[in-house]
Amino acid sequence: MAAIESVLQEKRVFPPSEAFAKQANIKGMDAYLALCKEAEQDYEGFWARHAREQLTWHKPFTQVLDESNAPFYRWFADGMLNASYNCLDRHLSTQPDKTAIIFEADDGKVTRVSYRELYRRVCQFANGLKSLKIRKGDRVVIYMPMSIEAIVAMQACARIGATHSVVFGGFSSKSLHERITDAGACAVITADEQMRGGRAIPLKPAVDEALGMGGCESVKTVVVYKRTGANVAWHAARDIWWHDLVNGQADTCEPEWVEAEHPLFLLYTSGSTGKPKGVQHSTGGYLLQAILTMRWVFDYKPSDIFWCTADVGWVTGHTYIAYGPLAVGATEIVFEGVPTYPDAGRFWKMIQDHKVTVFYTAPTAIRSLIKAGADLPKKYDLSSLRILGTVGEPINPEAWMWYYETVGNKRCPIVDTWWQTETGGHMITPLPGATPLKPGSCTFPLPGIMADIVDETGQSVEKGKGGFLVIKRPWPSMIRTIWGDPERFKKSYYPSDFGGKYYLAGDGANRDMDGYFWIVGRIDDVLNVSGHRLGTMEIESALVANPLVAEAAVVGRPHEVKGEAVVAFVVLKGPRPSGEEAQKVANQLREWVGKEIGPIAKPDEIRFGDNLPKTRSGKIMRRLLRSIARGEEITQDVSTLENPAILEQLKQPVQ
Numbered sequence: 244m245a246a247i248e249s250v251l252q253e254k255r256v257f258p259p260s261e262a263f264a265k266q267a268n269i270k271g272m273d274a275y276l277a278l279c280k281e282a283e284q285d286y287e288g289f290w291a292r293h294a295r296e297q298l299t300w301h302k303p304f305t306q307v308l309d310e311s312n313a314p315f316y317r318w319f320a321d322g323m324l325n326a327s328y329n330c331l332d333r334h335l336s337t338q339p340d341k342t343a344i345i346f347e348a349d350d351g352k353v354t355r356v357s358y359r360e361l362y363r364r365v366c367q368f369a370n371g372l373k374s375l376k377i378r379k380g381d382r383v384v385i386y387m388p389m390s391i392e393a394i395v396a397m398q399a400c401a402r403i404g405a406t407h408s409v410v411f412g413g414f415s416s417k418s419l420h421e422r423i424t425d426a427g428a429c430a431v432i433t434a435d436e437q438m439r440g441g442r443a444i445p446l447k448p449a450v451d452e453a454l455g456m457g458g459c460e461s462v463k464t465v466v467v468y469k470r471t472g473a474n475v476a477w478h479a480a481r482d483i484w485w486h487d488l489v490n491g492q493a494d495t496c497e498p499e500w501v502e503a504e505h506p507l508f509l510l511y512t513s514g515s516t517g518k519p520k521g522v523q524h525s526t527g528g529y530l531l532q533a534i535l536t537m538r539w540v541f542d543y544k545p546s547d548i549f550w551c552t553a554d555v556g557w558v559t560g561h562t563y564i565a566y567g568p569l570a571v572g573a574t575e576i577v578f579e580g581v582p583t584y585p586d587a588g589r590f591w592k593m594i595q596d597h598k599v600t601v602f603y604t605a606p607t608a609i610r611s612l613i614k615a616g617a618d619l620p621k622k623y624d625l626s627s628l629r630i631l632g633t634v635g636e637p638i639n640p641e642a643w644m645w646y647y648e649t650v651g652n653k654r655c656p657i658v659d660t661w662w663q664t665e666t667g668g669h670m671i672t673p674l675p676g677a678t679p680l681k682p683g684s685c686t687f688p689l690p691g692i693m694a695d696i697v698d699e700t701g702q703s704v705e706k707g708k709g710g711f712l713v714i715k716r717p718w719p720s721m722i723r724t725i726w727g728d729p730e731r732f733k734k735s736y737y738p739s740d741f742g743g744k745y746y747l748a749g750d751g752a753n754r755d756m757d758g759y760f761w762i763v764g765r766i767d768d769v770l771n772v773s774g775h776r777l778g779t780m781e782i783e784s785a786l787v788a789n790p791l792v793a794e795a796a797v798v799g800r801p802h803e804v805k806g807e808a809v810v811a812f813v814v815l816k817g818p819r820p821s822g823e824e825a826q827k828v829a830n831q832l833r834e835w836v837g838k839e840i841g842p843i844a845k846p847d848e849i850r851f852g853d854n855l856p857k858t859r860s861g862k863i864m865r866r867l868l869r870s871i872a873r874g875e876e877i878t879q880d881v882s883t884l885e886n887p888a889i890l891e892q893l894k895q896p897v898q
């Protein structure tokens with residue numbers, strides 16, 4: 244709580260410079276407030292106007308918001324369009340030779356593709372997918388390294404109306420298997436290997452393993468992009484090389500016109516149960532928010548060089564790499580590697596080399612780069628920068644100040660963008676030419692986004708108070724459902740305890756006396772480790788799947804760089820290990836979780852006990868475990884504990 248209070252006392256305010264505000268797409272707070280007012284006075288009219296202005300429709304919509312089957316809202320439902328057409332074709336007459344993507348490989352090799360060339364590649368690959376009998380509505384899993392091809396694959400799916408589901412390349416074969424089967428995918432697009440920090444990491448073998456686990460009969464084809472040329476096992480009846488698939492394909496492909504509500508993609512994310520949720524997004528509403536936020540939040544100008552450092556395996560990589568920048572016709576960077584290779588100056592060097600103007604990254608990356616060399620940015624020419632952005636977790640004011648002063652040279656507004664996989668695009672964020680910034684606050688909701696903070700009864704809290712973050716009206720880019728589980732969608736986001744009226748974000752938030760929003764963090768059993776969402780239940784399920792483990796409970800603990808660290812309390816089937824034995828088992832279990840879910844989920848610490856602290860009704864006392872993990876004094880009532888001695892055991896780190 245101390246941290247929260249110190250943040251709420253943050254007094255520093257950084258208004259945009261006059262010069263910046265003058266050139267911005269939204270010039271000053273009055274312009275922002277005017278848009279908010281427009282949305283309040285005529286909500287549907289506001290969104291309809293933007294949808295008409297920003298998207299190219301094949302068949303214009305006549306309906307705006309359909310609430311007849313709430314909370315399964317529909318937007319622009321009788322309109323038809325194509326996302327890939329909106330990202331590519333519409334730039335062909337105006338700027339065919341403009342660079343769409345500057346790709347920098349792990350080893351520093353740079354490749355550029357123009358809009359015309361990207362269009363050609365997407366069409367060829369789309370024709371290839373069609374030749375595999377992939378059709379509108381089919382699900383295609385993409386398990387690719389950061390590459391031009393990953394974006395081509397996503398855009399090609401969109402072009403033919405197939406629904407893609409990108410799985411982060413750092414996920415294990417087991418996680419991949421879970422997503423392939425849940426989505427009922429008909430094809431998987433992958434690469435032989437990916438390169439990260441000078442190391443080759445296999446991808447195709449993980450696909451083979453996943454498909455070998457059974458239940459994947461729906462998958463007829465695996466398309467393999469040759470990235471490194473490594474030897475890979477081959478299933479001739481199922482596998483096809485990317486280059487063979489596109490060879491001889493026509494380089495134009497009529498887009499499949501789809502209804503605005505057609506699912507553009509599924510993206511799996513962690514929730515409070517062990518099973519990840521397939522968040523389903525629409526085509527029209529989703530793309531609208533991607534475009535609007537490129538213009539409003541990133542103040543897009545045709546001369547920009549835009550760089551979002553996310554991986555396409557996360558929603559940030561969808562909205563601000565694969566769709567948003569292309570839809571507005573930007574030049575963007577796609578980076579294969581990691582921020583610390585060959586050294587911690589990589590980001591700064593790339594900003595210098597490519598004259599990046601808008602740079603968007605995660606607080607965890609900023610904190611790790613501060614640690615790796617707080618003065619490093621000064622060695623590079625970062626004068627091209629005009630806007631900095633952050634996403635994924637709250638940014639601590641110290642890291643914010645460093646980013647502002649050392650990277651942005653006190654010239655660049657920082658947009659701290661709060662949003663989620665489920666929201667499709669930014670929701671609460673500063674506008675760089677309008678909002679006076681406070682370090683650590685995501686400031687105010689975007690025009691048309693009716694965000695609020697409420698108490699348990701759904702009543703708005705006063706300024707200066709905290710509560711649950713909700714969105715009171717449906718918005719175009721919102722999640723449509725959880726793939727295959729509409730009941731879970733309702734329960735997770737429109738729970739009846741809040742009257743089922745508001746979208747419940749799952750975050751706690753405070754509002755200060757000036758009305759600024761401050762995100763506190765998740766209110767559910769979801770951890771945020773280096774900006775990645777991880778369900779504690781997912782990690783617990785992985786642990787108990789190990790033959791040695793009887794029971795496990797996972798909690799988060801604040802971590803200087805990663806935001807949160809994973810701490811697991813484990814009861815073995817055999818006796819509680821100590822000394823070297825405990826060390827050995829802990830390492831074994833860490834590796835196990837890495838294999839079950841992916842390296843990002845490996846517990847930072849594992850402790851062993853003869854039991855876990857439980858209430859009389861058998862519920863694990865997680866709050867207590869959180870205190871233990873943080874090394875805090877235990878203030879909770881432990882009188883109901885069966886065996887208080889286990890607390891002493893759990894306080895002991897493995898030596």
Ligand code: 6R9
Pocket residue numbers: 512557558559633634635636637638659660661662663664665685748749750762764765771774775776
């Ligand atoms: C885009 C993305 C969503 C969760 C969200 C919240 C946290 C994201 C934030 C932030 C504070 C910000 N979060 N942005 N917290 N300030 N600017 O990250 O999506 O992976 O679904 O995570 O991340 O807790 O609920 P996703």
